[in-house]
Amino acid sequence: MNDFPKITHIIYDLDGLLLDTESIHAQVNQEVTSRYGKTFDKHIKCKITGRKSIDSARKIVELLELPITPENYLQQRNLLTYKRFPQAKPMPGAISLTQHLSQNKIPQAVATSSYREPFNLKTKNHQEWFQLFDYIVVGDDPNIQHGKPAPDIFLIAAQKLEVSPEKCLVFEDSLAGMEAALAARMSVVVVPDPDMDKNLFHSAHQILNSLTEFQPHLWQLPSFLST
Numbered sequence: 001m002n003d004f005p006k007i008t009h010i011i012y013d014l015d016g017l018l019l020d021t022e023s024i025h026a027q028v029n030q031e032v033t034s035r036y037g038k039t040f041d042k043h044i045k046c047k048i049t050g051r052k053s054i055d056s057a058r059k060i061v062e063l064l065e066l067p068i069t070p071e072n073y074l075q076q077r078n079l080l081t082y083k084r085f086p087q088a089k090p091m092p093g094a095i096s097l098t099q100h101l102s103q104n105k106i107p108q109a110v111a112t113s114s115y116r117e118p119f120n121l122k123t124k125n126h127q128e129w130f131q132l133f134d135y136i137v138v139g140d141d142p143n144i145q146h147g148k149p150a151p152d153i154f155l156i157a158a159q160k161l162e163v164s165p166e167k168c169l170v171f172e173d174s175l176a177g178m179e180a181a182l183a184a185r186m187s188v189v190v191v192p193d194p195d196m197d198k199n200l201f202h203s204a205h206q207i208l209n210s211l212t213e214f215q216p217h218l219w220q221l222p223s224f225l226s227t
Contacts, residue, residue: 004205005187006220007169010101011157012133014112016049016173016193017211018098019088019122028080029060032073038064042195049174049193052113052139052147053078078118085121091191093211095129102132104222109133111157111170113147115140135160148176151184158184169219171211178204189214 016022029040044063048056057070057077066073101108110130112119116138123130130136137144137157144152158165170181170188178201181188190204191211201207208214217223 004219005166007187008106008167009158009161009163010106010108010169010171011111011154011161011181011186012098012108012171013173013177014110014114014119014122016091017171017191018091018094018110019126020091021085021088021122022049022173022193024081024084024088028077028084031080032076033060033064033066035076036064036066036068038066040064045193046175046196046200049176049196051174051176053115053118055147082118082121085118086124088122090126090129091211093214097211097214097216098129098132100224101216101221106221107134107161107163109135109137109157109161111137111153113139113153148174149179149183151180154181154184154186158186172204175200187219 012018026040026045033040044060047063048059053074054070057074060066061068061070061073098108110133114122119138135157137153137160139147141156143156146152154170155165158168165185168186170186171191172178172181172188173191173193178188178190182203187205189206189208190201191208192198192201198207
């Protein structure tokens with residue numbers, strides 16, 4: 001047996017969890033930082049994953065001591081990423097899991113640090129899939145006072161789902177996202193990027209290599225056999 005609580009509602013991160021946008025971000029960050037003779041490596045990647053765009057830009061400029069403002073960095077990065085976002089592919093297991101839970105009437109929401117414009121670009125070619133979700137909370141929602149690792153975005157998602165945080169299970173891939181979910185008093189399953197040290201996620205309720213490993217019945221959710 002396991003010690004997982006009974007879950008009734010699901011909240012997902014977007015980048016690196018539902019859609020493979022992290023590879024796009026990594027390529028573009030390397031392109032921009034190389035203009036200044038710097039290297040964007042996995043150590044810096046680990047420090048910015050899951051954060052709002054401007055917060056990650058500030059961190060990159062600070063850590064690499066770039067001779068530009070975070071706003072300028074973000075402008076350069078957005079010119080490249082926005083062109084590539086529509087190419088983002090679903091992460092392994094993401095569609096099958098969300099479809100399964102939707103078919104079994106489990107309420108689901110997306111809570112992403114992405115602002116509305118990039119979110120629309122990332123999901124442009126996945127419109128039918130994203131209609132499965134009951135609510136989508138984006139990073140520039142006016143009710144969000146603080147980005148991840150603060151719990152604001154997850155608490156707003158729970159409020160929209162009309163459920164107490166304790167009944168929610170969050171799927172995340174980043175440290176900031178995990179910390180935000182825990183601060184919101186929610187359970188959290190982490191699917192870390194392969195570049196991340198899994199030991200950093202010891203506070204998570206469960207750590208998976210892929211969404212394909214998730215077993216809903218462990219959380220008292222409908223098993224895949226029940227569809």
